[in-house]
Amino acid sequence: MEEILSEYKYKRVLLKLSGEALMGEQNFGIDPSVPEQLAKEIKPVWESGVQIAVVVGGGNIFRGVSQAAAGMDRAQGDNMGMLATVINALSLQDCFERNGMYCRVMSAITMSQIAEPYIRRRAIRHLEKGRIVIFAAGTGNPYFTTDTAAALRACEIGAEALMKATKVDGIYDCDPVTNSHAVKYDVVTYKDVLTKELKVMDAAAIALCRDNKMPIVVFDMATTGVFHDAICGKEVGTTVIEED
Numbered sequence: 481m482e483e484i485l486s487e488y489k490y491k492r493v494l495l496k497l498s499g500e501a502l503m504g505e506q507n508f509g510i511d512p513s514v515p516e517q518l519a520k521e522i523k524p525v526w527e528s529g530v531q532i533a534v535v536v537g538g539g540n541i542f543r544g545v546s547q548a549a550a551g552m553d554r555a556q557g558d559n560m561g562m563l564a565t566v567i568n569a570l571s572l573q574d575c576f577e578r579n580g581m582y583c584r585v586m587s588a589i590t591m592s593q594i595a596e597p598y599i600r601r602r603a604i605r606h607l608e609k610g611r612i613v614i615f616a617a618g619t620g621n622p623y624f625t626t627d628t629a630a631a632l633r634a635c636e637i638g639a640e641a642l643m644k645a646t647k648v649d650g651i652y653d654c655d656p657v658t659n660s661h662a663v664k665y666d667v668v669t670y671k672d673v674l675t676k677e678l679k680v681m682d683a684a685a686i687a688l689c690r691d692n693k694m695p696i697v698v699f700d701m702a703t704t705g706v707f708h709d710a711i712c713g714k715e716v717g718t719t720v721i722e723e724d
Contacts, residue, residue, distance in 0.1 A: 489713030490640040492531040492607060495522075496630035496681075497645050499537035499568055501701065509540060510568065515575035521707040522612070526581055530711055531607040533637055534614045535630040536572060538564030544622070558622030562589060565626060569616035570594065582611040588620030588629070600636050607637065627681035631688040642694055643710055644681065645701035650718035651678055666715060669723045680720065689720070696720035 497518070504511025526532055541564035544557030569585045576583040584606050587595040595616060596602070606613045618629040627644075634642040648656055649664070653676070656662040665678075670690035673680055680686065680698060689696055697710050699717030709716045 488525075488528065488530055488711050490530070490711050492533075492637070492639050493641050493643050493711060494533045494535060494630060494634040494637065494639040495643045495645060495707075496627065497534060497536045497572075497701070499539035499541065499564065499626075501540075501645065501647065502536070502568055502571070503540045510571050512575075515572055516579075518572070518701065519575050519579040519581070521701065521705070522576070523579055523581060525708055525711050526610075526612060529610070531610075532612050533603070533607060533633065533639065534569075534572065534612065535626055535633055536565055536568045536614065536616070537626040538562065538568060540564075541567060555622040558618075558624075562617040562620070562622075565618060566591065566595065566616040569614045572614055576612055582609075583614065584611050585614045585616055588615070588617040603633075604637055613637075625682050625685065627685040628688065631681070631685040631694065634694055635688065635692045639694070642689060642696045643707070644696055644698045645707075646698060647700065647702070649700040649703065649716075651680055651698050651720070653678070655679075665718050667719050667721060670720060671723060673720055686720075690722060693722055 502510045502514050504514045538561045542560050544561035547557040548554040566587055573583045573585050585595040586598040586603055588598045590597050603613050615633050618626050619632060651665045651668055652662040654662045670686055673686050674683060697717060697719050699706050699710055706716050
């Protein structure tokens, strides 16, 4: 196992998935083909002994921020959004287990019938025993995004990197979808992300990663083999690091 692990730069990582990514080509909900594709990407890495944790968003089902803009109480909307992440987490757990991977869902909001409560030491023990751990319900508090939850959990479990899976192949100086002249960064600093307001994660998440020297690797999860390459430390997507 040690020999197999030696090819990987990172031995414990946290993968952040957006809820929108689970929609696939649909306008709402979960496209079953997306978790299946994720499982195929993750399984070879998991089988090699890399410890994998996952944080998933809930935007494919409910977005508290957009509902707050429409008049809903922000805290109430965020609570509903956190419940949406639990639905996504259970869907991923089911898919991973059907593909032969051991998996646990840990929720920041207590719902003992369907998920374990989030306990940091227990989460680390699951990882050490070779189980994928999916963290659901964000931080358990309103006003915090699932990006911030991902940064927090990555720091808590001692992950060596935060892997941010998106729909684009890295970080650009502007939106590559609307601007064909957008320039892609291979490496960028936390300071540049914050000062240039690059749309990677929210400022709280970036600041948390910066303060704890947590590298962020941003890549397009739809690219075959990209997760394996990212774990190996190959040049994929964009890496966010501190200044030398």
